[in-house]
Amino acid sequence: xxxxxxxxxxxxxxxxxxxxxVALLANGPLHGQAIAGKLGLTPPTITHHIKKLRDINVxxxxxxxxxxxxxxxxxxxxxxxxxxxxxxxxKEGEVEAMVQQNIERQKVIExxxxxxxxxxxxxxxxxxxxxxxxxxxRGLKAGKKYPEKxxxxxxxxFHEDYATIRREFIINHYMYRENAIYELNPEEMWAKxx
Amino acid sequence: xxxxxxxxxxxxxxxxxxxxxVALLANGPLHGQAIAGKLGLTPPTITHHIKKLRDINVxxxxxxxxxxxxxxxxxxxxxxxxxxxxxxxxKEGEVEAMVQQNIERQKVIExxxxxxxxxxxxxxxxxxxxxxxxxxxRGLKAGKKYPEKxxxxxxxxFHEDYATIRREFIINHYMYRENAIYELNPEEMWAKxx
DNA sequence: TAACTAATTAGATTAATATCTAATCGAGTG
DNA sequence: CACTCGATTAGATATTAATCTAATTAGTTA
Numbered sequence: 332x333x334x335x336x337x338x339x340x341x342x343x344x345x346x347x348x349x350x351x352x353v354a355l356l357a358n359g360p361l362h363g364q365a366i367a368g369k370l371g372l373t374p375p376t377i378t379h380h381i382k383k384l385r386d387i388n389v390x391x392x393x394x395x396x397x398x399x400x401x402x403x404x405x406x407x408x409x410x411x412x413x414x415x416x417x418x419x420x421x422k423e424g425e426v427e428a429m430v431q432q433n434i435e436r437q438k439v440i441e442x443x444x445x446x447x448x449x450x451x452x453x454x455x456x457x458x459x460x461x462x463x464x465x466x467x468x469r470g471l472k473a474g475k476k477y478p479e480k481x482x483x484x485x486x487x488x489f490h491e492d493y494a495t496i497r498r499e500f501i502i503n504h505y506m507y508r509e510n511a512i513y514e515l516n517p518e519e520m521w522a523k524x525x
Numbered sequence: 526x527x528x529x530x531x532x533x534x535x536x537x538x539x540x541x542x543x544x545x546x547v548a549l550l551a552n553g554p555l556h557g558q559a560i561a562g563k564l565g566l567t568p569p570t571i572t573h574h575i576k577k578l579r580d581i582n583v584x585x586x587x588x589x590x591x592x593x594x595x596x597x598x599x600x601x602x603x604x605x606x607x608x609x610x611x612x613x614x615x616k617e618g619e620v621e622a623m624v625q626q627n628i629e630r631q632k633v634i635e636x637x638x639x640x641x642x643x644x645x646x647x648x649x650x651x652x653x654x655x656x657x658x659x660x661x662x663r664g665l666k667a668g669k670k671y672p673e674k675x676x677x678x679x680x681x682x683f684h685e686d687y688a689t690i691r692r693e694f695i696i697n698h699y700m701y702r703e704n705a706i707y708e709l710n711p712e713e714m715w716a717k718x719x
Numbered sequence: 720t721a722a723c724t725a726a727t728t729a730g731a732t733t734a735a736t737a738t739c740t741a742a743t744c745g746a747g748t749g
Numbered sequence: 750c751a752c753t754c755g756a757t758t759a760g761a762t763a764t765t766a767a768t769c770t771a772a773t774t775a776g777t778t779a
Contacts, residue, residue, distance in 0.1 A: 334548075338541050344609060345536030348737080350528060351624055357613040363756060376738055378757055397746060397755050409610040415538060416603040419551040472594075542767080557726060570768055572727055591725050591776055721779085728773070736765075744757070749750100 336387075337418065340411045343387050348372070349380050356390065356403040363399065387411075436462045450490040453499075461503065461522055464496070468505045468515070477506075477513040528627055530581075531612065534605045537581050542566065543574050550584065550597040557593065581605075630656050644684040647693075655697065655716055658690070662699045662709070671700075671707040 343349055351370055355361060361369075367377045381401060384390045388407055392399050439462045443451055450467075454460040467489055471477070477485070479497075486493040497513075500506045503522035506513050537543055545564055549555060555563075561571045575595060578584045582601055586593050633656045637645055644661070648654040661683055665671070671679070673691075680687040691707075694700045697716035700707050 334541060334544060338539055338544055340539075341535045341537075341544075342539030343535075345532055345534075345539040346737080347528065347532050350532055350535075350612075354528075354612060354624065364754095372737095373739065374756065375740085375758080379737070382757095394746085397753085399756070403613065405613055408613055412606045412609045415606045418544075418548060419597065419599055419602060472589075472592075540767080558724095567769065568726065569728080569770085573767075576727095588776085590778095591723085593726070723778075724776090726774080726776100729771085730769105731771105732767100732769080734765100734767080737763090739762080740760090742757105742759075744755105746755095747753085749752080 337411075337414055340387050340389075341415070343383050343389065346380070348376075349384060352377070352380055352384065353389070353403060353408070356401060357405070360393070360400040360402045362401065366401070436466075439463065440466050444489075448489065453490070453492075453495070460499075464499055464503060464505060465521065467496070468500060468521075471506075471515050479511045479513065482513045528624065531605075531608055534581050534583075535609070537577050537583065540574070542570070543578060546571070546574055546578065547583070547597065547602070550595060551599070554587070554594040554596045556595065560595070633657065634660050638683075642683065647684070647686075647689070654693075658693055658697060658699060659715065661690070662694060662715075665700075665709050673705045673707065676707045 344353070348370065352366060355366060355369060363374055363377050363381070367374045370377075381390065385392075389404055389411075390401050391404060392401050394400075439454075439459050443454060443459070443463050444466075445451060450463065454463055467486070471485065482497060483493045486496050490496060500513075501508060504516055505521050506515055538547075542564065546560060549560060549563060557568055557571050557575070561568045564571075575584065579586075583598055583605075584595050585598060586595050588594075633648070633653050637648060637653070637657050638660075639645060644657065648657055661680070665679065676691060677687040680690050684690060694707075695702060698710050699715050700709055
């Protein structure tokens with residue numbers, strides 16, 4: 332993930348003068364002094380901004396005699412603009428797999444929990460066990476610190492053997508412990524039923 | 526859509542810390558101290574960045590006891606990311622008109638407000654009047670409920686005739702009133718200076 | 720009410736950055 | 750070669766903004 336690049340792109344676009352330059356060039360190439368004139372700024376200022384826009388490949392230039400014409404690289408802008416959306420999006424294919432897995436998991440959950448939300452027993456099969464634990468653990472809040480007592484109480488709402496289950500939470504990396512304070516791990520660390 | 530907003534959006538995204546916050550929240554809501562911990566920064570720094578992200582509506586928050594969980598407004602990010610692409614697709618003149626309008630509005634604001642932020646007088650011309658009201662109303666928070674007294678006090682910071690101005694806010698759909706409690710309308714409902 | 724906890728504000732410091740003027744460069748042209 | 754013209758560099762200034770510590774606020778709990 333090239334975070335720096337995304338930052339550089341948005342930083343460049345996050346300035347009114349540069350956006351106005353981009354907007355101007357969207358109507359066709361222009362040379363420096365023309366841009367300066369239209370924006371009411373001096374040539375050095377334009378050079379300054381052009382440099383930043385060129386750094387991120389948003390413009391390129393062609394020379395004609397003494398005059399340099401600046402062109403907009405439109406496709407790059409469109410492409411880069413989408414990158415941010417992708418950053419917060421799930422990856423291809425992941426969606427289908429998720430749907431499938433959801434159906435399966437749903438069945439397991441229904442099998443092992445009563446209508447009151449009690450855990451009938453701890454599944455022996457590893458895959459199902461992890462599904463059950465993940466289900467339970469999702470009721471906890473990311474980033475929140477749980478004293479052991481509070482965590483025990485939480486688990487007891489599902490099953491009275493909180494000690495075993497609490498230990499499983501640690502073993503399977505759903506949570507970690509630091510002097511008797513428990514906290515959820517980021518989801519990437521969780522053991523996953525594959 | 527005004528240029529200012531596009532600039533504000535990209536400026537907000539043009540900072541590595543804020544991008545990292547966005548990336549974190551893409552995995553689910555988190556509270557301030559958790560973010561601070563994961564990024565190795567202090568809570569005030571997080572508050573600072575959260576404020577900027579909230580200003581552009583990229584995050585919203587829900588409170589649980591003392592803890593405020595910050596959520597990502599994913600659809601807005603995707604939508605805003607596309608806006609830049611649209612900007613450069615605009616036809617000849619349209620962009621310049623937008624820029625022009627911005628300059629004009631800026632001038633009107635400068636003309637009618639003193640350096641201390643006081644409104645000299647209410648413009649007679651409808652177009653200018655709306656520009657002035659919109660400027661004032663942008664200092665109010667979306668979603669917040671304002672008792673009449675509080676709203677009066679806010680308006681008085683600009684001009685002593687709060688009654689007239691408060692009435693104008695309603696007439697022009699910047700706000701609505703429900704038994705003496707005032708609240709901002711969504712921006713789409715505001716009267717716009719065409 | 721008092722104590723606690725998470726968030727925010729205030730204020731200071733430091734780093735970036737937008738803009739200008741003046742000086743310089745570099746590619747054509749007489 | 751000397752001159753011109755557009756672009757760039759250098760350097761100064763002012764503004765914005767990121768971050769911290771310390772103090773304060775606001776909601777919750779004992």
